Amino acid sequence: MVKAGIIKFLGTNCEQDTKHACDYLGWNSEYIWQNDIIKKKYDVIFLPGGFSYGDHISSGRIAKLTSAVKSLPIGKTLIVGICNGFQILTEAKLLSGALTYNENLHFISKITDLEFQGQIIKLPIAHHQGNYTGIGNEEIIMKYKNNENGSDDRIAGIYNRENKIIGMMPHPERAVFDELGLTDGRKVFEFIKNEI
């Protein structure tokens, strides 16, 4: 059984969605508090979406300084940053590049088409700073079909295989349950499981 850790920061608001998605998939999951030093062994650690520290100064800027982020088992455990989690990982320089304000300066909240694993999937996006620039050696794993936020090369998700770190702006955890009308998030969780 997959064992998942989900880090809660002050201002995180997608930890329950992520946990429900893990539970639905039959994974064993638990929360990790931001001030904890990560010592337990997990198969995957999620940095979920939300507004850590109220996005003060810049999204993810303060959360990168927490004990949980500083003790992430880099290269040993798969780490997945979703939305604000992706922002935290770039601010911590654990992934290349940066996420700046959307090109239209609006907060974008919608369901969008994405290119993922050779197919088009639908996932929700909800962010103000999702305009990605400055990719390094990471592999692009997800692209916006319509590039709503103006990211370089339509990038929506990247993967540093060497350090086992994934970052993505879309929310797969909000697209798992039939009741919500979207289930393509399961494909992303399946991908994550295969990369453990």
Added chain:
Amino acid sequence: MNKYKAEVVVRLKSTIKDIKAETLKQAVNNIMTVKNLQCSVGNIYKLEFEADSKASAENIIHTISEEILSNSVIEEYEIKW
């Protein structure tokens, strides 16, 4: 211990598209005609603190600027004492 005051100005690097500055330009153009208007948008942080020496104070302010106030991938900062 000496007291120090510093202003840190953080703005986007010139290689990064300054979307807020573009919006500012459009807004200005909506109310008046200004020739060759150039804009850049950033943040100013004012800090006051105590340190043993100017060298120590500079070290403190550079650390704060690099670790918290700016992201070196897209931003640059300037310190005014």
